[in-house]
Amino acid sequence: MKLFKIRGGVHPEARKELTSDKPIEPAGLPSLLQIPVQQHIGSPAEPIVKAGDIVKKGQLLAKAQGTISTPVHAPTSGEVIEVGDHPALHPSGLPIRTIVLRPDGRDAWAPLAPPLDLDTASSEAIEARIAEAGIVGMGGATFPSAVKLNLRARFSLNTLVINGAECEPYLTCDDRLMRERTAEVIDGVRIMCQALQVSTAIIAIENNKPEALEAMHEAVADDPALRVVGMPTRYPLGSEKHLVHALTGKETPAGALTANIGVVVHNVGTTYAIHEAVRLGRPLISRVVTVSGGGIMNPRNLQVAIGTPIRFLIDQCGGYREEPGRLLAGGPMMGQPLPSLDVPVVKGTNGVLALTHTETDQRPEMPCIRCGTCVSVCPCGLMPFEMASRIRHEDLEGAADHGLRDCLSCGACAYACPSHIPLVQYFNYAKGKLRLQQQEEQKQGQQKRLIEARAQRLQRQAEERKAKQQARRKAIAENQQHDKEASV
Ligand code: SF4
Ligand code: SF4
Numbered sequence: 001m002k003l004f005k006i007r008g009g010v011h012p013e014a015r016k017e018l019t020s021d022k023p024i025e026p027a028g029l030p031s032l033l034q035i036p037v038q039q040h041i042g043s044p045a046e047p048i049v050k051a052g053d054i055v056k057k058g059q060l061l062a063k064a065q066g067t068i069s070t071p072v073h074a075p076t077s078g079e080v081i082e083v084g085d086h087p088a089l090h091p092s093g094l095p096i097r098t099i100v101l102r103p104d105g106r107d108a109w110a111p112l113a114p115p116l117d118l119d120t121a122s123s124e125a126i127e128a129r130i131a132e133a134g135i136v137g138m139g140g141a142t143f144p145s146a147v148k149l150n151l152r153a154r155f156s157l158n159t160l161v162i163n164g165a166e167c168e169p170y171l172t173c174d175d176r177l178m179r180e181r182t183a184e185v186i187d188g189v190r191i192m193c194q195a196l197q198v199s200t201a202i203i204a205i206e207n208n209k210p211e212a213l214e215a216m217h218e219a220v221a222d223d224p225a226l227r228v229v230g231m232p233t234r235y236p237l238g239s240e241k242h243l244v245h246a247l248t249g250k251e252t253p254a255g256a257l258t259a260n261i262g263v264v265v266h267n268v269g270t271t272y273a274i275h276e277a278v279r280l281g282r283p284l285i286s287r288v289v290t291v292s293g294g295g296i297m298n299p300r301n302l303q304v305a306i307g308t309p310i311r312f313l314i315d316q317c318g319g320y321r322e323e324p325g326r327l328l329a330g331g332p333m334m335g336q337p338l339p340s341l342d343v344p345v346v347k348g349t350n351g352v353l354a355l356t357h358t359e360t361d362q363r364p365e366m367p368c369i370r371c372g373t374c375v376s377v378c379p380c381g382l383m384p385f386e387m388a389s390r391i392r393h394e395d396l397e398g399a400a401d402h403g404l405r406d407c408l409s410c411g412a413c414a415y416a417c418p419s420h421i422p423l424v425q426y427f428n429y430a431k432g433k434l435r436l437q438q439q440e441e442q443k444q445g446q447q448k449r450l451i452e453a454r455a456q457r458l459q460r461q462a463e464e465r466k467a468k469q470q471a472r473r474k475a476i477a478e479n480q481q482h483d484k485e486a487s488v
Contacts, residue, residue, distance in 0.1 A: 001202075001229050004249040006242045008379035009234040010412045012169050012333065014208060015359075018292045018299040019172045024180055026303050027289075027316050029103045033075055033307030035061060036088040036096040039346040040136040041143045042068030047099055053080040056110035058283050061099050070134045070144045073283040074110075075305035078103040089329050089336060089343050098344075101307065112281035118194060123152065126195040126278060133277035134284045134347075138269030139163060139174075139238070140330055142348040145270055149195045155259040157198050161247060162189055164205040164212065164268045165231055165238035168331025171351045173288040174268040176301045178205065178212035181272055186219045188271035189226060191278050196264060201226050202247055208233045235333060236410040240265045242379050254406050269350070284347055291317045295324035295354030304345050310352055311341035325357035332360075333411040366419035374413035374423060380406050384413035384423045391430045396437075399430050407431075 038044035045062035049055060055074045062072040079102050085095035116129055131146035151157065162185075166174040178185055189201050203220070205213050207230045220226040231237055231246065241252040243265060250261045258265055269287060276282040285306055292299040297318030304313060310329070314320070328335035329349050338352075345352075374384035382403040390398035407427050414423040 003246050006246050007381055008377045010377050010415050012235055012415055015170045016172050019290050019301055020175055022301050024176050024288050024301045024303050029076055030308050030312040033101045034086055034344040035072055035099045035307040037062040037072055038096050040070045045072045047083050049080045051080055051082050056108055059110040068147055070136055073285050075285040075307055076103045077106050077108040087339055087343050089346050116278045123195045129277055130274055135273045136347050137267055139267035140348050140350055151259040151264055152196050157196055158262040160192055160196055160198050160201040161263055161265045162203040162271055163238055163265050164203055167235045167238035168333055170292045170353055171290045171331050173290045173301055173350050175209045175212050177268055177272055177288055179215050182215045182219045184275045185271050188275035191274055199225055203228045204231050204243055206231050206233045239408050289349055290351040293353040294356040294359050295320050295322055297321045307344045309342050309344055313352055322356055324354035326355040326360045328353040363420045365421050368419055373416045377412045377416045388423050388426045391426045396430050396434055404430055
Protein backbone atom coordinates (compact mmCIF):
# COMPACT_ATOMS: atom_id res chain seq x y z
CA MET A 1 0.00 0.00 0.00
CA LYS A 2 1.34 3.41 -0.94
CA LEU A 3 2.08 5.66 2.01
CA PHE A 4 2.07 9.43 1.81
CA LYS A 5 4.75 11.67 3.24
CA ILE A 6 3.80 13.72 6.27
CA ARG A 7 5.67 16.73 7.47
CA GLY A 8 7.99 16.97 10.46
CA GLY A 9 8.56 14.35 13.11
CA VAL A 10 11.52 13.18 15.19
CA HIS A 11 13.21 9.89 16.07
CA PRO A 12 13.55 9.71 19.86
CA GLU A 13 15.27 6.67 21.31
CA ALA A 14 12.49 4.05 21.42
CA ARG A 15 13.58 2.02 24.49
CA LYS A 16 10.84 -0.52 23.67
CA GLU A 17 13.25 -3.38 24.35
CA LEU A 18 12.72 -2.90 28.10
CA THR A 19 9.24 -4.45 27.87
CA SER A 20 8.53 -5.61 24.30
CA ASP A 21 9.33 -9.21 25.29
CA LYS A 22 7.39 -9.06 28.55
CA PRO A 23 4.03 -10.83 28.20
CA ILE A 24 0.92 -9.34 29.78
CA GLU A 25 0.60 -10.56 33.39
CA PRO A 26 -2.08 -9.84 35.98
CA ALA A 27 -1.02 -7.06 38.36
CA GLY A 28 -3.06 -8.46 41.27
CA LEU A 29 -5.35 -6.37 43.45
CA PRO A 30 -4.30 -3.69 45.94
CA SER A 31 -6.01 -3.35 49.35
CA LEU A 32 -8.00 -0.32 48.11
CA LEU A 33 -9.12 0.77 44.65
CA GLN A 34 -9.82 4.45 43.95
CA ILE A 35 -12.17 4.80 41.00
CA PRO A 36 -12.63 8.39 39.75
CA VAL A 37 -16.01 9.16 38.18
CA GLN A 38 -14.34 11.25 35.50
CA GLN A 39 -11.94 9.19 33.42
CA HIS A 40 -13.09 10.50 30.07
CA ILE A 41 -13.64 13.67 28.08
CA GLY A 42 -17.11 15.01 28.88
CA SER A 43 -19.36 15.22 31.92
CA PRO A 44 -18.39 13.22 35.01
CA ALA A 45 -20.46 10.13 35.79
CA GLU A 46 -22.90 10.37 38.72
CA PRO A 47 -22.22 7.93 41.62
CA ILE A 48 -25.13 5.60 42.38
CA VAL A 49 -23.45 3.86 45.33
CA LYS A 50 -22.60 5.05 48.84
CA ALA A 51 -20.26 4.06 51.64
CA GLY A 52 -21.23 0.63 53.02
CA ASP A 53 -22.65 -0.76 49.76
CA ILE A 54 -21.49 -4.23 48.79
CA VAL A 55 -20.82 -4.51 45.06
CA LYS A 56 -19.92 -7.22 42.57
CA LYS A 57 -17.30 -7.12 39.82
CA GLY A 58 -18.64 -5.29 36.76
CA GLN A 59 -21.52 -3.68 38.68
CA LEU A 60 -22.43 -0.10 37.75
CA LEU A 61 -20.95 2.37 40.27
CA ALA A 62 -21.64 5.68 38.51
CA LYS A 63 -23.93 6.35 35.57
CA ALA A 64 -23.18 8.54 32.55
CA GLN A 65 -24.51 12.10 32.62
CA GLY A 66 -25.52 13.65 29.28
CA THR A 67 -24.50 12.84 25.73
CA ILE A 68 -20.73 12.98 26.17
CA SER A 69 -20.03 10.91 29.26
CA THR A 70 -19.34 7.29 30.22
CA PRO A 71 -20.38 5.11 33.17
CA VAL A 72 -17.93 3.60 35.66
CA HIS A 73 -18.06 -0.01 36.94
CA ALA A 74 -16.59 -1.97 39.84
CA PRO A 75 -13.24 -3.56 38.87
CA THR A 76 -13.76 -6.32 41.46
CA SER A 77 -16.22 -7.33 44.19
CA GLY A 78 -16.02 -5.69 47.61
CA GLU A 79 -17.32 -2.89 49.82
CA VAL A 80 -17.60 0.80 48.94
CA ILE A 81 -15.92 2.57 51.83
CA GLU A 82 -16.09 6.17 50.64
CA VAL A 83 -17.36 8.46 47.92
CA GLY A 84 -15.24 11.60 48.17
CA ASP A 85 -12.78 13.89 46.43
CA HIS A 86 -9.28 12.50 45.81
CA PRO A 87 -6.27 13.47 43.67
CA ALA A 88 -6.41 11.83 40.25
CA LEU A 89 -4.75 11.79 36.84
CA HIS A 90 -6.75 14.62 35.34
CA PRO A 91 -5.40 17.57 33.32
CA SER A 92 -7.05 20.03 35.73
CA GLY A 93 -4.87 18.74 38.59
CA LEU A 94 -7.90 19.18 40.86
CA PRO A 95 -9.25 16.42 43.14
CA ILE A 96 -11.93 14.33 41.42
CA ARG A 97 -15.01 12.65 42.89
CA THR A 98 -13.80 9.12 43.58
CA ILE A 99 -15.41 5.86 44.71
CA VAL A 100 -13.10 4.00 47.09
CA LEU A 101 -13.60 0.23 47.04
CA ARG A 102 -12.15 -2.37 49.41
CA PRO A 103 -11.81 -5.67 47.45
CA ASP A 104 -13.17 -8.76 49.25
CA GLY A 105 -10.74 -11.10 47.47
CA ARG A 106 -13.55 -13.15 45.88
CA ASP A 107 -13.52 -11.26 42.56
CA ALA A 108 -17.16 -12.35 42.09
CA TRP A 109 -18.90 -11.11 38.92
CA ALA A 110 -22.27 -9.37 38.83
CA PRO A 111 -24.69 -10.79 36.22
CA LEU A 112 -23.40 -9.66 32.82
CA ALA A 113 -25.25 -8.52 29.71
CA PRO A 114 -25.73 -11.43 27.26
CA PRO A 115 -23.47 -11.58 24.19
CA LEU A 116 -24.81 -9.62 21.21
CA ASP A 117 -25.82 -11.67 18.19
CA LEU A 118 -23.90 -9.88 15.46
CA ASP A 119 -25.95 -11.52 12.70
CA THR A 120 -28.93 -9.49 13.80
CA ALA A 121 -27.51 -6.65 15.95
CA SER A 122 -28.04 -3.14 14.53
CA SER A 123 -25.40 -0.38 14.65
CA GLU A 124 -27.48 1.27 17.37
CA ALA A 125 -27.49 -1.91 19.51
CA ILE A 126 -23.68 -2.25 19.22
CA GLU A 127 -23.23 1.42 20.04
CA ALA A 128 -25.55 1.12 23.06
CA ARG A 129 -23.57 -1.88 24.36
CA ILE A 130 -20.29 0.03 23.99
CA ALA A 131 -21.77 3.04 25.78
CA GLU A 132 -23.09 0.84 28.64
CA ALA A 133 -19.66 -0.79 28.98
CA GLY A 134 -18.02 2.61 29.62
CA ILE A 135 -15.48 2.29 26.81
CA VAL A 136 -13.30 5.30 25.97
CA GLY A 137 -10.37 5.89 23.62
CA MET A 138 -7.63 3.91 25.37
CA GLY A 139 -4.68 5.43 23.53
CA GLY A 140 -4.92 8.29 26.03
CA ALA A 141 -7.56 10.46 24.34
CA THR A 142 -10.39 9.02 26.51
CA PHE A 143 -13.17 10.26 24.24
CA PRO A 144 -16.31 8.09 24.71
CA SER A 145 -16.06 5.40 22.00
CA ALA A 146 -19.82 5.06 21.43
CA VAL A 147 -20.05 8.78 20.60
CA LYS A 148 -17.21 8.35 18.11
CA LEU A 149 -18.93 5.35 16.50
CA ASN A 150 -22.07 7.46 16.14
CA LEU A 151 -20.19 9.79 13.76
CA ARG A 152 -21.73 7.71 10.98
CA ALA A 153 -24.99 9.59 11.64
CA ARG A 154 -23.36 12.94 10.73
CA PHE A 155 -20.64 12.08 8.22
CA SER A 156 -20.27 9.95 5.14
CA LEU A 157 -17.70 7.41 6.33
CA ASN A 158 -15.74 4.93 4.25
CA THR A 159 -12.75 3.72 6.31
CA LEU A 160 -11.92 2.65 9.84
CA VAL A 161 -8.27 3.06 10.84
CA ILE A 162 -6.97 1.09 13.80
CA ASN A 163 -4.09 2.91 15.41
CA GLY A 164 -1.46 0.35 16.36
CA ALA A 165 1.41 2.75 15.72
CA GLU A 166 2.27 3.15 19.41
CA CYS A 167 4.87 5.74 18.48
CA GLU A 168 5.57 6.94 22.04
CA PRO A 169 8.93 5.57 23.28
CA TYR A 170 8.92 2.90 26.04
CA LEU A 171 5.23 1.90 25.62
CA THR A 172 4.54 -1.65 24.43
CA CYS A 173 1.04 -2.40 25.77
CA ASP A 174 -0.58 -2.20 22.31
CA ASP A 175 2.25 -4.26 20.81
CA ARG A 176 1.66 -7.01 23.37
CA LEU A 177 -2.14 -6.90 22.85
CA MET A 178 -1.72 -7.37 19.10
CA ARG A 179 0.71 -10.27 19.62
CA GLU A 180 -1.09 -12.05 22.45
CA ARG A 181 -4.77 -11.33 21.77
CA THR A 182 -4.71 -11.10 17.99
CA ALA A 183 -8.05 -12.84 17.33
CA GLU A 184 -9.87 -10.70 19.90
CA VAL A 185 -8.43 -7.46 18.48
CA ILE A 186 -9.43 -8.48 14.92
CA ASP A 187 -12.91 -9.42 16.16
CA GLY A 188 -13.20 -5.94 17.71
CA VAL A 189 -12.18 -4.39 14.37
CA ARG A 190 -14.96 -6.30 12.57
CA ILE A 191 -17.51 -5.26 15.21
CA MET A 192 -16.52 -1.61 14.74
CA CYS A 193 -16.81 -1.91 10.94
CA GLN A 194 -20.34 -3.25 11.43
CA ALA A 195 -21.25 -0.45 13.86
CA LEU A 196 -19.82 2.24 11.57
CA GLN A 197 -21.23 0.57 8.44
CA VAL A 198 -17.89 0.81 6.64
CA SER A 199 -16.48 -2.00 4.54
CA THR A 200 -12.75 -1.27 4.88
CA ALA A 201 -10.43 -1.20 7.87
CA ILE A 202 -6.70 -0.44 7.88
CA ILE A 203 -4.64 -1.57 10.86
CA ALA A 204 -1.56 0.66 11.00
CA ILE A 205 1.48 -0.60 12.91
CA GLU A 206 4.96 0.93 13.08
CA ASN A 207 7.68 -1.25 11.56
CA ASN A 208 9.49 -1.52 14.91
CA LYS A 209 6.89 -4.16 15.95
CA PRO A 210 7.66 -7.02 13.55
CA GLU A 211 5.96 -9.73 15.66
CA ALA A 212 2.73 -7.74 15.94
CA LEU A 213 2.82 -7.02 12.20
CA GLU A 214 3.27 -10.70 11.41
CA ALA A 215 0.54 -11.86 13.81
CA MET A 216 -1.97 -9.33 12.47
CA HIS A 217 -1.04 -10.03 8.81
CA GLU A 218 -1.67 -13.74 9.38
CA ALA A 219 -4.98 -13.10 11.13
CA VAL A 220 -6.43 -11.04 8.24
CA ALA A 221 -4.90 -13.04 5.37
CA ASP A 222 -8.31 -14.37 4.24
CA ASP A 223 -10.24 -11.13 4.67
CA PRO A 224 -9.86 -8.60 1.85
CA ALA A 225 -11.81 -5.99 3.87
CA LEU A 226 -9.02 -5.74 6.48
CA ARG A 227 -5.52 -4.55 5.64
CA VAL A 228 -2.47 -4.46 7.88
CA VAL A 229 0.03 -1.76 6.99
CA GLY A 230 3.59 -1.34 8.30
CA MET A 231 4.41 2.31 8.91
CA PRO A 232 7.80 4.04 9.14
CA THR A 233 8.94 4.63 12.70
CA ARG A 234 8.61 8.32 13.31
CA TYR A 235 7.15 10.31 16.18
CA PRO A 236 4.27 11.49 16.25
CA LEU A 237 2.93 9.29 13.47
CA GLY A 238 0.33 7.93 15.90
CA SER A 239 -1.47 11.28 16.03
CA GLU A 240 -4.86 10.68 14.38
CA LYS A 241 -4.70 13.29 11.67
CA HIS A 242 -1.14 12.44 10.67
CA LEU A 243 -1.83 8.73 10.58
CA VAL A 244 -4.82 9.31 8.30
CA HIS A 245 -2.75 11.65 6.12
CA ALA A 246 0.04 9.07 5.79
CA LEU A 247 -2.47 6.32 4.86
CA THR A 248 -4.85 8.21 2.58
CA GLY A 249 -2.91 11.27 1.42
CA LYS A 250 -5.81 13.42 2.66
CA GLU A 251 -5.25 16.25 5.14
CA THR A 252 -7.87 16.91 7.80
CA PRO A 253 -8.59 20.65 7.84
CA ALA A 254 -7.66 22.59 11.01
CA GLY A 255 -10.46 22.41 13.58
CA ALA A 256 -12.17 19.53 11.73
CA LEU A 257 -12.41 15.79 12.48
CA THR A 258 -10.96 12.96 10.42
CA ALA A 259 -14.62 12.00 9.91
CA ASN A 260 -14.88 15.10 7.69
CA ILE A 261 -12.75 13.20 5.17
CA GLY A 262 -14.57 9.89 5.74
CA VAL A 263 -12.24 8.23 8.26
CA VAL A 264 -12.66 7.23 11.91
CA VAL A 265 -9.63 6.21 14.01
CA HIS A 266 -9.70 3.91 17.05
CA ASN A 267 -6.90 2.57 19.21
CA VAL A 268 -5.94 -1.11 19.51
CA GLY A 269 -6.80 -1.24 23.23
CA THR A 270 -10.25 0.19 22.51
CA THR A 271 -10.77 -2.51 19.90
CA TYR A 272 -10.01 -5.23 22.44
CA ALA A 273 -12.36 -3.63 25.02
CA ILE A 274 -15.14 -3.55 22.39
CA HIS A 275 -14.67 -7.26 21.71
CA GLU A 276 -15.03 -7.98 25.45
CA ALA A 277 -18.15 -5.82 25.81
CA VAL A 278 -19.97 -7.20 22.76
CA ARG A 279 -18.95 -10.88 22.96
CA LEU A 280 -18.75 -11.33 26.73
CA GLY A 281 -20.89 -8.50 28.12
CA ARG A 282 -17.94 -7.20 30.16
CA PRO A 283 -17.61 -3.51 30.97
CA LEU A 284 -14.23 -1.74 30.85
CA ILE A 285 -12.78 -2.41 34.31
CA SER A 286 -9.13 -3.13 33.60
CA ARG A 287 -6.48 -2.37 31.01
CA VAL A 288 -2.91 -3.24 29.98
CA VAL A 289 -0.31 -0.80 31.35
CA THR A 290 3.41 -0.74 30.47
CA VAL A 291 5.45 -0.03 33.60
CA SER A 292 8.92 0.90 32.39
CA GLY A 293 11.91 3.23 32.44
CA GLY A 294 15.48 2.86 33.64
CA GLY A 295 14.34 3.59 37.19
CA ILE A 296 12.12 0.47 37.41
CA MET A 297 13.73 -2.71 38.78
CA ASN A 298 11.73 -5.12 36.62
CA PRO A 299 9.80 -3.39 33.81
CA ARG A 300 6.58 -5.26 32.87
CA ASN A 301 3.32 -5.20 30.97
CA LEU A 302 0.51 -5.63 33.48
CA GLN A 303 -3.24 -6.20 33.27
CA VAL A 304 -4.35 -3.63 35.83
CA ALA A 305 -7.72 -3.09 37.55
CA ILE A 306 -8.92 0.49 37.04
CA GLY A 307 -8.40 2.36 40.30
CA THR A 308 -5.12 0.63 41.24
CA PRO A 309 -2.69 3.13 42.83
CA ILE A 310 0.49 3.71 40.79
CA ARG A 311 2.54 2.92 43.92
CA PHE A 312 1.17 -0.64 43.89
CA LEU A 313 2.27 -1.13 40.25
CA ILE A 314 5.79 0.10 40.98
CA ASP A 315 5.97 -2.33 43.92
CA GLN A 316 4.75 -5.15 41.64
CA CYS A 317 7.70 -4.36 39.39
CA GLY A 318 10.24 -4.68 42.21
CA GLY A 319 10.35 -0.98 43.14
CA TYR A 320 13.03 1.43 41.94
CA ARG A 321 16.38 0.42 40.52
CA GLU A 322 17.52 3.98 41.22
CA GLU A 323 15.83 7.18 42.34
CA PRO A 324 13.89 8.41 39.29
CA GLY A 325 14.42 11.89 37.86
CA ARG A 326 10.93 11.96 36.35
CA LEU A 327 7.71 10.02 36.99
CA LEU A 328 5.11 10.00 34.26
CA ALA A 329 1.74 8.56 33.37
CA GLY A 330 1.95 7.82 29.63
CA GLY A 331 4.96 8.13 27.33
CA PRO A 332 7.94 10.46 27.72
CA MET A 333 6.80 12.79 24.91
CA MET A 334 3.16 13.44 25.86
CA GLY A 335 2.89 11.84 29.30
CA GLN A 336 1.60 13.65 32.34
CA PRO A 337 3.90 14.21 35.36
CA LEU A 338 2.61 12.16 38.30
CA PRO A 339 1.39 14.44 41.09
CA SER A 340 1.75 11.57 43.56
CA LEU A 341 2.25 7.80 43.59
CA ASP A 342 -1.17 7.44 45.21
CA VAL A 343 -3.12 8.51 42.13
CA PRO A 344 -4.92 5.59 40.48
CA VAL A 345 -4.68 4.03 37.03
CA VAL A 346 -7.60 5.22 34.89
CA LYS A 347 -9.02 4.03 31.57
CA GLY A 348 -6.59 6.18 29.56
CA THR A 349 -3.39 5.18 31.42
CA ASN A 350 -1.28 3.28 28.90
CA GLY A 351 2.03 3.58 30.74
CA VAL A 352 3.79 4.42 33.98
CA LEU A 353 7.39 5.52 33.55
CA ALA A 354 10.14 6.08 36.10
CA LEU A 355 12.91 7.75 34.10
CA THR A 356 16.39 8.15 35.51
CA HIS A 357 18.28 11.45 35.44
CA THR A 358 20.31 10.22 32.47
CA GLU A 359 17.14 9.31 30.57
CA THR A 360 15.65 12.77 31.01
CA ASP A 361 17.23 15.70 29.31
CA GLN A 362 17.23 18.24 32.10
CA ARG A 363 19.93 20.56 30.81
CA PRO A 364 19.30 24.25 31.56
CA GLU A 365 17.25 26.32 29.15
CA MET A 366 19.33 28.56 26.85
CA PRO A 367 18.24 31.51 24.69
CA CYS A 368 16.59 30.78 21.36
CA ILE A 369 19.12 30.96 18.52
CA ARG A 370 16.41 31.07 15.84
CA CYS A 371 17.83 27.97 14.17
CA GLY A 372 14.39 26.90 12.90
CA THR A 373 14.80 23.24 13.95
CA CYS A 374 11.50 23.36 15.85
CA VAL A 375 9.74 24.58 12.70
CA SER A 376 11.16 21.78 10.57
CA VAL A 377 10.09 19.00 12.98
CA CYS A 378 6.59 20.32 13.78
CA PRO A 379 4.07 17.93 12.18
CA CYS A 380 1.47 20.70 12.08
CA GLY A 381 3.65 23.20 10.19
CA LEU A 382 3.64 25.68 13.07
CA MET A 383 6.36 28.10 14.22
CA PRO A 384 7.00 26.96 17.79
CA PHE A 385 9.69 29.56 18.55
CA GLU A 386 7.35 32.38 17.53
CA MET A 387 4.52 31.01 19.67
CA ALA A 388 6.86 30.58 22.65
CA SER A 389 8.20 34.12 22.27
CA ARG A 390 4.68 35.54 22.34
CA ILE A 391 3.70 33.43 25.33
CA ARG A 392 6.79 34.66 27.22
CA HIS A 393 5.44 38.19 26.71
CA GLU A 394 1.94 37.07 27.79
CA ASP A 395 0.67 37.74 24.27
CA LEU A 396 -1.55 34.66 24.22
CA GLU A 397 -3.77 35.88 21.41
CA GLY A 398 -0.61 36.46 19.33
CA ALA A 399 0.40 32.84 20.00
CA ALA A 400 -3.12 31.73 19.06
CA ASP A 401 -2.81 33.69 15.80
CA HIS A 402 0.32 31.62 15.12
CA GLY A 403 -1.68 28.38 15.45
CA LEU A 404 -1.45 27.54 19.16
CA ARG A 405 -4.91 25.94 19.03
CA ASP A 406 -3.74 23.52 16.31
CA CYS A 407 -0.71 22.42 18.36
CA LEU A 408 -0.90 18.75 19.41
CA SER A 409 1.43 19.25 22.39
CA CYS A 410 3.34 16.34 20.86
CA GLY A 411 6.70 17.62 22.16
CA ALA A 412 8.63 17.04 18.92
CA CYS A 413 9.79 20.68 18.88
CA ALA A 414 11.00 20.61 22.49
CA TYR A 415 12.78 17.30 21.87
CA ALA A 416 14.67 18.74 18.89
CA CYS A 417 15.46 22.20 20.30
CA PRO A 418 19.26 22.60 20.74
CA SER A 419 18.64 25.28 23.40
CA HIS A 420 16.57 22.86 25.54
CA ILE A 421 13.66 25.28 25.62
CA PRO A 422 10.66 23.48 27.19
CA LEU A 423 8.41 24.64 24.37
CA VAL A 424 5.50 22.30 25.19
CA GLN A 425 5.37 23.60 28.74
CA TYR A 426 4.85 27.10 27.31
CA PHE A 427 2.14 25.80 24.99
CA ASN A 428 0.32 23.83 27.67
CA TYR A 429 0.45 26.83 30.01
CA ALA A 430 -0.95 29.14 27.31
CA LYS A 431 -3.65 26.66 26.23
CA GLY A 432 -4.77 26.27 29.85
CA LYS A 433 -4.88 30.03 30.32
CA LEU A 434 -6.80 30.59 27.07
CA ARG A 435 -9.27 27.90 28.12
CA LEU A 436 -9.80 29.65 31.45
CA GLN A 437 -10.23 33.00 29.70
CA GLN A 438 -12.78 31.46 27.36
CA GLN A 439 -14.67 29.94 30.30
CA GLU A 440 -14.55 33.31 32.09
CA GLU A 441 -15.87 35.09 28.98
CA GLN A 442 -18.65 32.53 28.66
CA LYS A 443 -19.51 33.05 32.33
CA GLN A 444 -19.49 36.82 31.96
CA GLY A 445 -21.59 36.54 28.79
CA GLN A 446 -24.07 34.38 30.66
CA GLN A 447 -24.17 36.85 33.60
CA LYS A 448 -24.69 39.74 31.17
CA ARG A 449 -27.55 37.87 29.50
CA LEU A 450 -29.11 37.17 32.92
CA ILE A 451 -28.79 40.85 33.99
CA GLU A 452 -30.32 42.01 30.70
CA ALA A 453 -33.14 39.48 30.99
CA ARG A 454 -33.82 40.67 34.58
CA ALA A 455 -33.85 44.35 33.49
CA GLN A 456 -36.26 43.52 30.67
CA ARG A 457 -38.49 41.56 33.08
CA LEU A 458 -38.53 44.46 35.61
CA GLN A 459 -39.34 46.94 32.85
CA ARG A 460 -42.13 44.70 31.55
CA GLN A 461 -43.55 44.34 35.09
CA ALA A 462 -43.37 48.15 35.63
CA GLU A 463 -45.16 48.73 32.34
CA GLU A 464 -47.81 46.17 33.24
CA ARG A 465 -48.28 47.81 36.67
CA LYS A 466 -48.55 51.23 35.03
CA ALA A 467 -51.08 49.92 32.50
CA LYS A 468 -53.13 48.38 35.31
CA GLN A 469 -53.06 51.64 37.34
CA GLN A 470 -54.17 53.59 34.29
CA ALA A 471 -56.96 51.09 33.65
CA ARG A 472 -58.03 51.34 37.30
CA ARG A 473 -58.01 55.15 37.25
CA LYS A 474 -59.97 55.12 34.01
CA ALA A 475 -62.55 52.73 35.50
CA ILE A 476 -62.90 54.93 38.64
CA ALA A 477 -63.29 58.04 36.53
CA GLU A 478 -65.92 56.32 34.41
CA ASN A 479 -67.78 55.17 37.54
CA GLN A 480 -67.71 58.67 39.00
CA GLN A 481 -68.98 60.09 35.75
CA HIS A 482 -71.68 57.45 35.68
CA ASP A 483 -72.70 58.24 39.33
CA LYS A 484 -72.75 61.98 38.53
CA GLU A 485 -74.98 61.43 35.54
CA ALA A 486 -77.28 59.16 37.57
CA SER A 487 -77.66 61.74 40.37
CA VAL A 488 -78.64 64.44 37.80
S1 SF4 B 1 14.70 24.92 17.92
FE1 SF4 B 1 14.90 26.04 19.84
S2 SF4 B 1 16.60 27.42 19.45
FE2 SF4 B 1 15.96 26.68 17.45
S3 SF4 B 1 14.45 28.22 16.75
FE3 SF4 B 1 13.31 26.64 17.80
S4 SF4 B 1 13.09 27.41 19.89
FE4 SF4 B 1 14.76 28.55 18.96
S1 SF4 C 1 4.22 20.47 20.38
FE1 SF4 C 1 2.97 21.67 18.98
S2 SF4 C 1 4.36 23.15 18.11
FE2 SF4 C 1 5.63 21.55 19.00
S3 SF4 C 1 5.99 20.12 17.34
FE3 SF4 C 1 4.17 19.37 18.41
S4 SF4 C 1 2.46 20.30 17.28
FE4 SF4 C 1 4.32 21.43 16.69
